[in-house]
Amino acid sequence: MTTTLPTVAIVYHSGYGHTKVLAEAVASGVEADGAATALLVPVDAYEQNIEALNAADAIIFGSPTYMGSVSGPFKTFMDATSGQWIARKWSGKLAAGFTVSASRSGDKLGTLMQMAVFAAQHGMIWVGLDLLPGNNSSKGSEDDLNRLGSFLGVMAQANADQGSDVVPPDADRRTAAVLGQRVAGLAGRWATANAA
Numbered sequence: 001m002t003t004t005l006p007t008v009a010i011v012y013h014s015g016y017g018h019t020k021v022l023a024e025a026v027a028s029g030v031e032a033d034g035a036a037t038a039l040l041v042p043v044d045a046y047e048q049n050i051e052a053l054n055a056a057d058a059i060i061f062g063s064p065t066y067m068g069s070v071s072g073p074f075k076t077f078m079d080a081t082s083g084q085w086i087a088r089k090w091s092g093k094l095a096a097g098f099t100v101s102a103s104r105s106g107d108k109l110g111t112l113m114q115m116a117v118f119a120a121q122h123g124m125i126w127v128g129l130d131l132l133p134g135n136n137s138s139k140g141s142e143d144d145l146n147r148l149g150s151f152l153g154v155m156a157q158a159n160a161d162q163g164s165d166v167v168p169p170d171a172d173r174r175t176a177a178v179l180g181q182r183v184a185g186l187a188g189r190w191a192t193a194n195a196a
């Protein structure tokens, strides 16, 4: 008997590469346990990937935080999904999100909340980041997982004057991988439950 692994799609926009490296880290987490297949979809390739997204078990959204919200290209993608929305194509799929900005806060929560509302509009089921906050005690460090202390999704930080070869730092990339790993595990359980 052949078993088809669940697919976790990652739809993202990245202006300068920082969100892209996070998307790749999420994808590595998705495939870390060999329990799911990752599909990376830049927002400008959305139209060519609609059928693949409709078939995916989960979709993880990634956008930089620009002006306290998702970027313009990511919002264009959101609006372009209205056809899938009216047809309820993504209803019942798992959803999650990640974002990066230059400042520690940078109003990233607004971006993740936009993504969660967007997922709810589609009838998707939002999966948060099940990691206790790091770097919030005298024993904490910048190397901690979830060093910016978010539950709703992954928050990462990239110094404005450094390229994506350096930032966001390894801790944020590992945190992104944990989100991918979590969604992959849940997607397998969810697909099994739906098949029962």
Ligand SMILES: Cc1cc2nc3c(=O)[nH]c(=O)nc-3n(C[C@H](O)[C@H](O)[C@H](O)COP(=O)(O)O)c2cc1C
Pocket: 013, 014, 015, 016, 017, 018, 019, 020, 063, 064, 065, 066, 067, 068, 069, 100, 101, 102, 103, 104, 105, 106, 107, 158, 160
């Ligand atoms: C138009 C624009 C708006 C931005 N707005 C914010 C912001 O609201 N908060 C913040 O901390 N950083 C802000 N930044 C910095 C970006 O979030 C940061 O450089 C991020 O790493 C870019 O990700 P990307 O390389 O995937 O585009 C902004 C950058 C741009 C270009």
